[in-house]
Amino acid sequence: MALVLILLGNYTSVLDPIRSKLGVVSTPFYWVTNIPSRVSDWASERFASKAKVLEENAKLREELLIHKRRLQQMASIYAENIHLQQLMNSSETLKERVAVTELTGVSPDPLAHVVIIDKGSNHGVYVGQPLVDADGLMGQVIEVLPFSSRVMLITDSSHALSVQVNRNGVRTIAEGVGDLYTLELRYVSSTVDIEEGDLLETSGLGQRFPRGYPVAVVDSIVHDPGKPFVRVTARPLAQLDRSRHALLVFVDSAASATPSGVEAASVESPKGEG
Amino acid sequence: MNIETQTHNYTVVVLSFVVAMCLSVYPLPDSWQWFRPEFVALLVIYWVTALPHQVGILTAFIVGLAQDIVELSVIGLHALCLVAVAYFCVLSYQRIRSYALWQQSLWVFVLTGIHQVFWNWAQSFSGPNSDSLMFLTPALVSAVMWPVILIVMEWVRIRTHVRQY
Numbered sequence: 430m431a432l433v434l435i436l437l438g439n440y441t442s443v444l445d446p447i448r449s450k451l452g453v454v455s456t457p458f459y460w461v462t463n464i465p466s467r468v469s470d471w472a473s474e475r476f477a478s479k480a481k482v483l484e485e486n487a488k489l490r491e492e493l494l495i496h497k498r499r500l501q502q503m504a505s506i507y508a509e510n511i512h513l514q515q516l517m518n519s520s521e522t523l524k525e526r527v528a529v530t531e532l533t534g535v536s537p538d539p540l541a542h543v544v545i546i547d548k549g550s551n552h553g554v555y556v557g558q559p560l561v562d563a564d565g566l567m568g569q570v571i572e573v574l575p576f577s578s579r580v581m582l583i584t585d586s587s588h589a590l591s592v593q594v595n596r597n598g599v600r601t602i603a604e605g606v607g608d609l610y611t612l613e614l615r616y617v618s619s620t621v622d623i624e625e626g627d628l629l630e631t632s633g634l635g636q637r638f639p640r641g642y643p644v645a646v647v648d649s650i651v652h653d654p655g656k657p658f659v660r661v662t663a664r665p666l667a668q669l670d671r672s673r674h675a676l677l678v679f680v681d682s683a684a685s686a687t688p689s690g691v692e693a694a695s696v697e698s699p700k701g702e703g
Numbered sequence: 704m705n706i707e708t709q710t711h712n713y714t715v716v717v718l719s720f721v722v723a724m725c726l727s728v729y730p731l732p733d734s735w736q737w738f739r740p741e742f743v744a745l746l747v748i749y750w751v752t753a754l755p756h757q758v759g760i761l762t763a764f765i766v767g768l769a770q771d772i773v774e775l776s777v778i779g780l781h782a783l784c785l786v787a788v789a790y791f792c793v794l795s796y797q798r799i800r801s802y803a804l805w806q807q808s809l810w811v812f813v814l815t816g817i818h819q820v821f822w823n824w825a826q827s828f829s830g831p832n833s834d835s836l837m838f839l840t841p842a843l844v845s846a847v848m849w850p851v852i853l854i855v856m857e858w859v860r861i862r863t864h865v866r867q868y
Contacts, residue, residue: 435778435779435783435825435829436828448772451772452775454769454773458724458725461725462728462729462730463730466730534728535731536775537727537774539736539737540826574775670732670733
């Protein structure tokens with residue numbers, strides 16, 4: 430009987446409504462097991478020494494200043510970009526909304542890289558929605574429950590996404606291998622211009638992730654003459670094992686059908702003044 | 704045994720399983736995930752051995768379904784594993800009771816090993832399964848944890864006046 434259930438659950442969608450209803454039951458469990466880390470967060474906030482707080486404050490101010498300067502350039506680059514796109518008769522830029530979410534749990538299955546977040550269908554989360562943290566892309570929503578959702582990280586061994594090299598726009602596929610610190614690039618022929626330290630960003634192909642979010646940095650490239658493809662590994666930029674807060678990106682589905690646009694998150698200023 | 708003590712027993716059993724499920728979803732760092740004991744399976748073994756006439760294969764099935772829902776895994780996955788464990792437990796509880804602690808641990812290793820084998824096999828329907836023998840690590844950790852679980856649960860059982868028979 431259990432076997433029948435497993436097969437039903439795997440190969441049909443009969444059980445899906447039951448699953449999403451009953452899944453509500455699981456939310457309090459993750460909430461309860463999340464209490465210790467919340468307490469430690471709270472404690473480190475409460476009992477931080479004044480000197481430490483001041484130091485952190487100074488650091489944040491510095492960072493803010495740097496980011497503000499970047500933002501000044503951003504405005505002009507953004508304007509320039511829109512202008513150029515108008516010249517090229519390109520479709521309008523897509524607007525993205527984000528919502529802050531908290532990671533409340535990790536899937537207990539050691540084979541899967543799946544985390545549980547505290548936003549669900551009641552907050553408008555949908556399947557396939559990208560999740561990013563401050564440094565890069567984390568993953569996508571694979572199951573939505575009323576008050577929580579499951580997010581598959583990009584390093585899960587059943588996850589792959591289309592990426593492009595930020596330097597020259599070479600497109601490849603980044604695949605998870607079940608290791609939190611490694612992505613592998615598939616089908617990279619040995620003539621492709623790719624170097625260690627190259628930044629990989631989402632290409633927008635596949636229409637799941639919006640274009641331009643940083644994904645990983647190329648770690649190592651192994652040329653094996655006996656193999657048809659080069660073995661390229663990359664290190665994900667997102668703090669997949671450390672982030673507690675992440676951003677859910679709401680992409681307007683009408684706009685995302687046309688894969689062009691500017692994303693504020695990743696535009697670097699290569700030319701200095703815009 | 705009258706109805707009242709039976710319902711009382713069930714409350715204790717259910718509460719213990721709720722705690723076990725909390726432990727089984729407690730967030731662990733990725734590299735530690737394999738070293739999490741199978742708390743729910745251990746409790747199934749414990750309760751089947753302690754109350755074989757009240758906790759059996761059907762209970763294991765229901766608990767397994769509950770665990771699947773809590774862990775958000777494929778429905779029926781843990782139900783299958785726990786039914787297997789409960790089945791072997793029901794067959795052998797009389798012997799287990801008379802074993803020394805270390806012998807029990809050995810037996811628990813075998814049972815949780817069976818649990819893991821079923822888990823790994825059922826997992827292969829839906830996605831990646833472990834390609835090494837790594838999936839047996841939880842069984843080993845569970846066996847090591849067994850004396851602790853046994854002592855804690857005996858204490859709980861005696862404190863809550865659940866009679867073994």
